[in-house]
Amino acid sequence: MNEDNMKYIAKICENTWEPLYRYVYYKVQNREEAEDITQETYVKSLSYSKFNEIEPDRYMAFFKTVAMNIIRDRWRKSKIMGTNANIDSIPEIEVSTDDMEDTANRQLFIKRSLSKLNEDQRKVIELRIINGYSVSETAKIMGIKAGNVRVLQYRALKNLVVIMNEKEDCHDQ
Amino acid sequence: MINDVKKLSAFIDCLNNEKKPVIRAGSEELDSLYDAVRQIKSLKSPVMPDHDFSDKIVENLNERKKKSTKSRRQALIGGIAGIAAILVIALLISNMIKNTGIVYAMEQTYSKVKAYHGILEVMFNNEAGETHIQSLLDVWVDKNNNYYIEVLEGSYKGLKTVRKEGKVWQSSIEKPVFPVFSETYEFIFELGNEIDRLKSAESIRIIGDDNIVGRNAYIMEVTPKGGLPYKLWVDKETKIPLKKQGEMSKAIQYITAYTNINFVDSIPAELIEIDPDAGFIEADFDTDHQADTIENDEPVRFTPEFKVEVDMDVEKADQLSADSGSSPWKLDPVYVAQVFVSLQISPEGIVGDYPVDYDDFVIAEKYENSVKIDVNSEKTNIKTVYLERLIRQDDTGIWTVTGYDVSK
Numbered sequence: 001m002n003e004d005n006m007k008y009i010a011k012i013c014e015n016t017w018e019p020l021y022r023y024v025y026y027k028v029q030n031r032e033e034a035e036d037i038t039q040e041t042y043v044k045s046l047s048y049s050k051f052n053e054i055e056p057d058r059y060m061a062f063f064k065t066v067a068m069n070i071i072r073d074r075w076r077k078s079k080i081m082g083t084n085a086n087i088d089s090i091p092e093i094e095v096s097t098d099d100m101e102d103t104a105n106r107q108l109f110i111k112r113s114l115s116k117l118n119e120d121q122r123k124v125i126e127l128r129i130i131n132g133y134s135v136s137e138t139a140k141i142m143g144i145k146a147g148n149v150r151v152l153q154y155r156a157l158k159n160l161v162v163i164m165n166e167k168e169d170c171h172d173q
Numbered sequence: 174m175i176n177d178v179k180k181l182s183a184f185i186d187c188l189n190n191e192k193k194p195v196i197r198a199g200s201e202e203l204d205s206l207y208d209a210v211r212q213i214k215s216l217k218s219p220v221m222p223d224h225d226f227s228d229k230i231v232e233n234l235n236e237r238k239k240k241s242t243k244s245r246r247q248a249l250i251g252g253i254a255g256i257a258a259i260l261v262i263a264l265l266i267s268n269m270i271k272n273t274g275i276v277y278a279m280e281q282t283y284s285k286v287k288a289y290h291g292i293l294e295v296m297f298n299n300e301a302g303e304t305h306i307q308s309l310l311d312v313w314v315d316k317n318n319n320y321y322i323e324v325l326e327g328s329y330k331g332l333k334t335v336r337k338e339g340k341v342w343q344s345s346i347e348k349p350v351f352p353v354f355s356e357t358y359e360f361i362f363e364l365g366n367e368i369d370r371l372k373s374a375e376s377i378r379i380i381g382d383d384n385i386v387g388r389n390a391y392i393m394e395v396t397p398k399g400g401l402p403y404k405l406w407v408d409k410e411t412k413i414p415l416k417k418q419g420e421m422s423k424a425i426q427y428i429t430a431y432t433n434i435n436f437v438d439s440i441p442a443e444l445i446e447i448d449p450d451a452g453f454i455e456a457d458f459d460t461d462h463q464a465d466t467i468e469n470d471e472p473v474r475f476t477p478e479f480k481v482e483v484d485m486d487v488e489k490a491d492q493l494s495a496d497s498g499s500s501p502w503k504l505d506p507v508y509v510a511q512v513f514v515s516l517q518i519s520p521e522g523i524v525g526d527y528p529v530d531y532d533d534f535v536i537a538e539k540y541e542n543s544v545k546i547d548v549n550s551e552k553t554n555i556k557t558v559y560l561e562r563l564i565r566q567d568d569t570g571i572w573t574v575t576g577y578d579v580s581k
Contacts, residue, residue, distance in 0.1 A: 009234060011277055014227045019376040021226070025219035029211045031191035035222050039233050046234065057379035110212055129213045132189040135182060153185070154178045157206045164209070 013042060020063050027071050037074070041067040113163045121156035128153050177203050185210055191220055275379070275391065276371045279412040283368050288315035291434035292325070293362060298426040313440040314363060321444040335453070337445045342453045362429040367405070367414045370569075373398060380404075386432055390415055398565060401493040406430075419493045427493075473540040475559045477576025481513075483563065488573055492564040495571050503571035507534045510546045510558040513574040518553055528552050542566045554579045 017038060024041070025034040045066045054062050114122055120142070127138045128149070139146045177200070184207055187194035194207075293310040308327025314320045318339075324332045333344040371377060374395050381392040383406060390406040397403075406416035416430035447453050495503045502508040511534055515527045533550040542562040548555050557578040562570035 006231065006235065010227070010231045013230045013234075015276060015377075017227050017230060018221075021222065022219050022375075026215055028193075029214040030188050030193055031220045031222065033193040034219070035226065036193075038226075039230055042230050042234060043237050047237075057381070060376075060378050106212075107216055110216060114213070125213060128185055128189075129210055130217060134186070134189070150178045150182045154181050154206070157181065157209050158202075160213075161205050161209050164212075 009046070016060060016063065017042075019060060020067060023064050024067050024071070027068075033074075037067055037070050040070050044070070109164075109167065113160055113167060116163045117156055117159055120152060121159060124149060124152045125156050125160070177206075181206055181210075188214055275393075275407065275412065276368070276377065279368050279371065279407065279414070282412045283364060286316070286364070286436050288313065288437045288439050289364065289434055290437050290440075291431040294428075294430050294432055295327075296428045296430070298421070298428065304428075313437075313444060315440050316365075319440060319445060321440055333453075335445050335447060337447065340455055342447050342455055344451065344453050362414075362417055362431070364414060367417070370397060371395060371405075382409075385416055385430070388415060401489050403493065473538075473543050474561075475543060475545055475576065477557070477559045478578040478580070480576045481574050483573055483575060485563070488564050488571065492571050495569070504569070506539075506544045506560045506572040507531065507536065507546060509560060509572045509574060510534050510548070513558060513577075514548055514550075514553050514555050517555060534558075542570070544572070556580060 020041060021034055021038045024037045025031070028034050028037065041063055045063055048066075114125065117125070123142060124138060127133045127141060128135070133141065135146045135149050139149045142149065144152070180199075180203060184194050188210065290311075290313045293312050295307045295310070296304055297307055298304050306326065309325040310327075311323040311325055312320070313322075318336065320334075320336045322334045324330050331344075335342045335344075371393075375398050376396045378394050379391050380394045383390050383392050385406055389409045391409060393405045393407060395403055395405055401420050403420065404418045405414050406418075407414050413434065415434070416428065418428045419426060491503055502512070508531070511527055511529060511531055514529050514534075518528045529548065529550045529552050533548060535547045535549060536544060537547045537557070538545040544560050546558045546560065548558060555577050558574055559576040560572045561575045563573045563575075564570055
């Protein structure tokens, strides 16, 4: 690629990386992995032999599909050696207007489910997961021992999964 | 269970530290808990990479390209595959330029414009799909923030508004007309502002083509940072925005469109020549209510005596209306406070003058995204109103009443 072509590629990356990164981040929820997957998405997308057949207005959708495949692939592998989660249930953001509505509904659903927990369980989740405090910081704020924070958050999440499953079943019916 | 408790905590720590989790779940139950953690985390905004992330991507692409070229040379020196790859890349690049470079192209085009003249139509669609023209404006704008706007059709027909050298003048009126373009409110569908908005938008995508007023245009869907998405029609040839359409909200959909637009060297001198004898008066908008914004590193939140429940869906719709040029008063915290207090006095609605005068509201403290306004009127027991920018935290964000005090 000559210098001019690289400038065009740079412009494309500059104009598209942010929504793509946000999309990936909402799936993986950590910066390290999101950066990694975003970079890999561009490498794979731009070396795809049929990329020129894609309509320009579908580029972002294509980038997101490639990113999703990378995430699926990584998590399939990690099932053998590391973490695993149901990525389809992680809300997406800004895939399209409809998806934004889905995201808002999903977020509302999560908030409502959280509100069903008792006060201590809700508090521990708020501090540990939403505010990102460490176990010792959370223990200090809540006036309990660190070990109790771990047990409390474990029970809170177990209850939350039950609540969410029940709500989803009701919704399905 | 103890093992799972520890694993779960370590998993949360990884995500909190923005690191890739490497803790094996090992059971379906723990998998579902990991999943729940990610879902809860998705309530937060993402942590963004460093500002040079885009450069890193390009650097990475460059490196990979060099490596693949080297290995290809080793395998097939001068082979057909190499030529095909170059052709694919050439095609690929020409397609990409068409799409993602459009904002850049718009910026480049607009940078060469000195001034423009257009006829701007402000319309709305109702739920029955009927289109009504709210106003028709003759608009002249230059790059020095001067403008001339004449209402050709609509409620303020004949009204002329001129901005020249930082001052705004209006003709044929006793008092400056609040909702028409003024210093305080953003000029709806000003080309420069529209392009700036695209640069800071959360996402932009081309969703189709159209032909409007004889011009071929892209239809872009723009999701701003805060507020609802809107559609923008951009001339394929000149790369200039021609039409803007908000979403249907509260049974109304606003549309602003230039029915024609020409680039000129300057606004004709006679149009921005202010002649007080011809009925022009300086529109001293809002000067009594101007207050310096106090800079603060942390967002300032007041603690009112009474909190006002806010429906975020309604606020998002109001932000969209303001973005479309409707309800510009929502961008003025004093006016929002006036409407709020007036509606407490007359909940059935306001007929005629507001029961509490605009001048009875005084900004006591103003921060970037929150403001405290004192009410100096015996007609209400509300003494202080608190407002915040809940949807978008910049000058284009609407103000919302979040609380009030009844005692000083």
